[in-house]
Amino acid sequence: MVQLKLEIKAELENLANFQPQGGCDDPDFSYYFKLKCGNCGEVSQKESCVTLSEMVDLPKGRGSAHLVQKCKFCGRDGTISMIPGRGRPYTIEDSESQEFAPLMLFDCRGFELVEFYFKDGWVAESTSGTKYKEINFLDGDFVEYDEKGECPVGISDLKHRFVVTK
Template sequence: MVNYLLMITAELENLTDLQPQGGCDDPNFNYFFKLKCGNCGEVTQKETWVMLNETVPLPKGKGTTNLVQKCKLCGREGTVTMIKGQGHPLTQTHGQTEKYAPLMLFDCRGYEPVDFVFREGWKAESIAGTKFDGIDLSGNEYAEYDEKGECPVMISNLRATFNVAK
C-alpha cells in the first residue's frame, strides 16, 4: 500500500482559497488522472476519475474502495481509495511562494496516479471577498473581473504533482 498526496499550485492574481466547489472533501468532485500499473509500468491512455461518494466493493475481503481497475496490458487488478481530511485550499501565499497545497490523499494498491487533469468544478474568493463558483480550469487558466473589488482576477500556471505520503 502506498499513499499518494495530490498537491497543486498556481499563480493567483487577487484570488485566494482555490479548491473544489464543495471544499477539499467535496463528495461530488471528480478527480481526473492517469494511472501507471505497478506491475508492468503501462500508463492508461485515458484519464480515470474517482469521487468520494462513489464506492465499489473490494474484490477480495471486506470493505469498499473508490476504484477497482484492471491493467489493459498485464491484466493485474489495482485499487484507488480516497482518504478525506488531508486537503487544504490553495491560498494566495502558496501561489506567490510557488508552494504546493495538499488537495486529496489516495491509497493506491497496484497503481500509481500520474498526470492530474484540471477540469470544471472549482471555487475561489477574491481579496475583496467576492466568491467565484463553478470555475472551469480545463484550459489551465481562468480570468474574470471582480466588480466589487474593482480588479481583475486570474488563475494561471496551474501545476499538480503526486507525492508519496508516509
C-alpha cells in the same frame, strides 16, 4: 501499498483562495487521473475518475475502494482509495511563496497516479470577497473581472505533484 498526496500550485491574481466546489473533501468533486500499472508499468490511455461518494466492492469481497480497475495490458487489478481530511484550499500566501498545498491523499494498490487533470467544479474567492463558482480549467486558465474590487482576477500556471507519504 503507497499513499500519494496530491499537491497543487498556481499563480493567483487578486484571489484569496481556490479549491474544489464543496471544499477539499467534497463528496461529489471528481478527480481525474492517468494511472500507471505497478506490475507492468503500462500507463492508461484514458483518464480514470474517482469521487469520495462512490465506493466499489473489491473483486475478492474484502472491503471496498473508490476505484477498482484492471490493467488493460497485463490484466492485474488495482485499487485507489481516497483518504479525506488531508487537504486545504490553495491560498494567496501559497501563491506568493510559490508553495504547493495538499488537496487529497490517495491509497494506491497496484496502480500509481501519474497525471492529474484540472477540469471543472472549482470555486475561488477574490481578495475583496467576491465568490466565483463553477470554475473550469478545460480551456486552461481562469480570467475574470472583480466588479467589487475593481480589478482583474485569475488563476494561471496550474501545476500538480504527487508526494509519497507514510
